Amino acid sequence: MSDFNKDEYLNDLPDMDDLSGQAAPAAASAADGASADSAAAAAGATQEGAAQPAAAQSQENGDSAAADGADKADAADGKADDTLTPLGQAKKEAAEYLEALQRERAEFINFRNRAQKEQERFRQHGIIDVLTALLPALDDIDRIREHSEMDDSFKAVANKIDKAFKKFGVEKFGEKGEDFDPTKHDAILHKPDPNAEKETVDTVVEAGYRIGDRVIRAARVVVASPQN
Template identity: 55%
Template sequence: MTDMNSERNEDKEPFHFVDNRRIDPETGDVREGADQAGAGSAPAGAGSDDPIAHLDFDPAGPIDDELAAAQAKATELLDDLQRERASFTNYRNRALRDQEAARTKGVEDVLSALLPALDDISRAKEHEQLSGPFAAIVEKVTGALSKFNVESFGAVGEEFDPTLHEALMHQEDPDAQAITISHVIEPGYRIGEKVVRAARVAVTGPAQ
């Protein structure tokens, strides 16, 4: 029996132990070639830039139904918010335009009511009849109107503009090259670019 066991042991390959430890337990030094050997036995993705490459799941896999529903709801709410914001912006701009239009209309109504008095002031200036306290009052009135962007226009020598001037009298001049204002009967008034009353004038122009 002993001879048979010996023969069987001789037929088997001898067992060899390979020490793959990186640190030599006797010297404590790093063994030569340990880094290269360890690199081959490292888990997949351990040396890559992706920290989850070695994990057993697909991050780009199907999204959970609850998460998908939440994302859809968030998108819907964002769209609603953007629509409300656009609606508010349009409302604010419209309100500002209406406010400015109402302000201009109020100034226009006041100016229209003052036109007879302003015409008297213009005639008094033309005849140099403004003096003393009356001149100071006129200065305050014109200064107050200018704060509301009220401006008078129309002067002798200006070229006639039918959008700004109303010609009440016309005199021919064979030497004239264009129609010009020869006399201002009543000055015109405007608020910004809006003409409240055209200047009423006498003009001189070439023979027709």
């Protein structure tokens, strides 16, 4: 084993100035990396913050554009009315009044037609009620005419009654020899007749009455039927 030499050992150690020079660049490199990372983070935050106001600004611009469009439409309508000349404005108002007048006239015509129909219906009901109440007396007058002589005064009264009912549209029907029609004749008896070729009215027991196409009372008749 060799002897330890203190001076040789000290001479082999590196110089402190050299060590400090090597450490300084490494530290500087680390510091530069940290600064770069901080700068990148700051730049990202700045970009994100800038993006949010930009989006908000875009939304506000869209809403503002929609509001402006509505205002412009209203302004256009108002401007259209403002651009009309006095004559044009008068023509426009006249057309509106004419349309309203025509609509009111059509409604009035419809109301008048309904009222006329209701009036006519009530009128017919009144005539039917009076006729129905006088039917027995009218049947007696017909029997007197057929089976006996009528004096002039009684005949005049009977004719006035007939004319009064004709004035209100009442028609008397039922004659001997006409074809039998079940829609207006009420057959109380069918009598075989060798000379009959089809069913005909042989005897009118009670005359029938109608108003227009409405049968108030069917004629009560005896029907002559062909023999089979």
